[in-house]
Amino acid sequence: MKKSAKGIGLAIVGGGRVGLFRGEVAARHMAVEWIGLAEKNPARAKEVAAKIGADFVTADHRELIRRPEVTAAIIATDEHLHVDPIMAGVERGIPMLIEKPLATDLAQSARVLKAIERAKIDAVVGYTQRFRRKWLGAKEKVRTGALGDVTLVSSRAFMNRLVAIDNYQRTDAPETISPMVISGTHALDIVMWYLEKKTPVECYARSIDKVLGPLYRGIDATAGMIMFGDGTVYHLNISWALPVTWPGAVYSLEVGIVGTEGVLTIDDTHRDIVLAVSAPQSEGYHPDQRRLVDFMGSYPPGDMALGELRGPMREETDSWLNRVAMGHATQHATAAEAHNRLMLTKALDLSAKLKQAVPLPLQPQELGREWKYA
Ligand SMILES: NC(=O)c1ccc[n+]([C@@H]2O[C@H](COP(=O)([O-])OP(=O)(O)OC[C@H]3O[C@@H](n4cnc5c(N)ncnc54)[C@H](O)[C@@H]3O)[C@@H](O)[C@H]2O)c1
Numbered sequence: 167m168k169k170s171a172k173g174i175g176l177a178i179v180g181g182g183r184v185g186l187f188r189g190e191v192a193a194r195h196m197a198v199e200w201i202g203l204a205e206k207n208p209a210r211a212k213e214v215a216a217k218i219g220a221d222f223v224t225a226d227h228r229e230l231i232r233r234p235e236v237t238a239a240i241i242a243t244d245e246h247l248h249v250d251p252i253m254a255g256v257e258r259g260i261p262m263l264i265e266k267p268l269a270t271d272l273a274q275s276a277r278v279l280k281a282i283e284r285a286k287i288d289a290v291v292g293y294t295q296r297f298r299r300k301w302l303g304a305k306e307k308v309r310t311g312a313l314g315d316v317t318l319v320s321s322r323a324f325m326n327r328l329v330a331i332d333n334y335q336r337t338d339a340p341e342t343i344s345p346m347v348i349s350g351t352h353a354l355d356i357v358m359w360y361l362e363k364k365t366p367v368e369c370y371a372r373s374i375d376k377v378l379g380p381l382y383r384g385i386d387a388t389a390g391m392i393m394f395g396d397g398t399v400y401h402l403n404i405s406w407a408l409p410v411t412w413p414g415a416v417y418s419l420e421v422g423i424v425g426t427e428g429v430l431t432i433d434d435t436h437r438d439i440v441l442a443v444s445a446p447q448s449e450g451y452h453p454d455q456r457r458l459v460d461f462m463g464s465y466p467p468g469d470m471a472l473g474e475l476r477g478p479m480r481e482e483t484d485s486w487l488n489r490v491a492m493g494h495a496t497q498h499a500t501a502a503e504a505h506n507r508l509m510l511t512k513a514l515d516l517s518a519k520l521k522q523a524v525p526l527p528l529q530p531q532e533l534g535r536e537w538k539y540a
Contacts, residue, residue, distance in 0.1 A: 171491035173199040175235035177260075179227040179251040180243035181205035181214035184265055184292075187467050187475050188240050189218035191483040194474075197491035204230040204251075227251045231258055238262070238490045240483075244336070245348065246270045249278055252289070256281045261288040263486045266351060267508045268501060270342050273530035279505040290486060290498035293355040293507075294466055297478040297485065301356050302497070304423065304432055308360045314427025316361060316398060321353045321421045323404040324435075326412035326457075327377065334382035346371075346388050346511040350404035352466065353419055355499060355507050357400055360423065365395040366510065366526045373518035377407040390514045392526075413440065413459040417466050436461035 174197045178189050181203050192198045202222035205211035215223045224230050231239060231254040239255045241248055241264045249269050255262045268291065269275040282289045295301055308316060325345075333343045346354075358366075371390025378384030386407035392400040412418075419434040439462040446458065463469060468477015482498070489496045499507075506527075513528040 169492065171197040171488075172237075173197055174487060174490055175200040175202075175233075175237045176487075177202045177204070177227075177230050177233070177236045177239040177255075178218075178220075179204045179230065179239060179241050180247075180265075181207075181210055182242060182244070184467070184479070185240070185242035186214050186217060187479050188242060188263070188483045189214060189220075191475060191480050192240075192487060193218045195484060195487045197487055200235045202230045202233055202236060228254050231255055231260075236260060241265060246337070246342065249274055252278055253281060255289075256285050256287055259285060259287060261490050263290055263292060263483070263498075264501070264504070265292045266499075266504055267291075267347065268504050269508070270347065271530075272508060272512050272528070272533055275505050275508050276530055279501050282501045288489075289501045290489075290496075291501060291504035292479075292482065293352065293359075293499040293504070294478045294482050295352050295356055296359065296497050296499065297481040298434070300432055300434060304421075304430055305360060305497075307428075307430055308423060308425075312428055313423060313425025313430060316364075316423055316425045318399050318401070318424040319357050319361065319421065320401045321357055321403070321419065323350060323353045323402075324408055324412065324414060324418045325349060325404070325406040326408045326410050326414065327406060328410060330378055330384060330386075330406040331382075334378065334384045340383040344373075344385050344388065344511070344515050345404045345406040346390075346514050347508065349406055349417070350388065350402070350514075351507050351511050352417065353402060353404065353421070354510060355503070357402070357421065358507065358510070359499070359503070361394070361398065361400065364398055366392050366400075367395045368393045368523050368525055369510065369513050369517055370523045371514040371518040372521065373515070374405075374407075385515075385518075388514060388518055390517065392510065392514075410456050411459070413457070413461045414464045418461065418464055436464035439463055 201220050203220040204227040238261045241251045268278045369392045373388045374386045377386045387405035389403035421432045423430045441460045467479035485496045488494045513524045517524040
């Protein structure tokens, strides 16, 4: 059978950690014929452009996205800086792989989603964990009814506090950063993807701020419940304030799914490969001098081996490039799903703040207003 791929002219906006990972994968992909990079930091732009063999480099994402060679874009800027480059991509009408979230503000996220849908753009969002094999295996069992009707899901996400500190140090608006919105969203996406036929109707949550509150006006942990129209309950928690020495590099996750006819538990804590060393390591997420024990494989994008990224972000990027080049159907999160995840995480944060249940879906205009629901 003869197959033909469309050549891709790829724009990468944001050459940080993720822009580099994805750029290196793209540089190896057969269909990618041209790569342009927009990176605001000149030193970083130079370094990343050399590593990915960029054909064009600029500090201005608009200049890049206007280039005639560009046929698809990866938007990998900081969480709160996605909107402008996404809108530039919408204007050009190109398919996009966007890092989560669409926007950090719910009203902006709704606006971006509307623009994407109106322009009929194939825009997907980087919920990378959908590409880990264990989550895919579980998806298949839930989808094909092996568990009967799912009635209860529980997820526990434990992270050391390095990601939280990194996020709070980079912002002057700590109230926009929360463990649910930034990190809890990954577990939430997996579970909501499993429960995609069900409708969430209400949520309730409480937060704790004993460690990051005094230091950064931040939140340590949030525990909550999402209730569905058919009585199903999703019970979730995330703490991103564990000691720096906690060996899960970023994400240690346990999920249990109970149905009327079965149960499925997933251990994604990465305790299966434990590394202990006498001297600090040079690889991993923000290596810290105090961390000498690591659960290898817990860094969400994957691990570097023999000079290449191995793991879910590589599979996700390759799969998206195949989607663009060959029209393959893939399991990427849609922009509508990404907006839904932001809405749910904002609703959980609001519930924790108000210490009362919040009806779903949460409308953007309900945030920041005196809450009327009693
Ligand atoms: N899917 C995952 O597993 C995963 C993992 C880590 C991060 N992320 C997401 O990826 C995104 C990027 O995270 P990161 O860790 O790479 O951040 P980072 O800070 O390392 O990189 C962001 C880069 O974007 C650049 N930038 C910002 N605005 C720009 C603009 N308009 N034009 C050009 N360059 C611009 C910055 O200078 C910076 O170099 C975030 O949304 C984050 O949530 C996803």
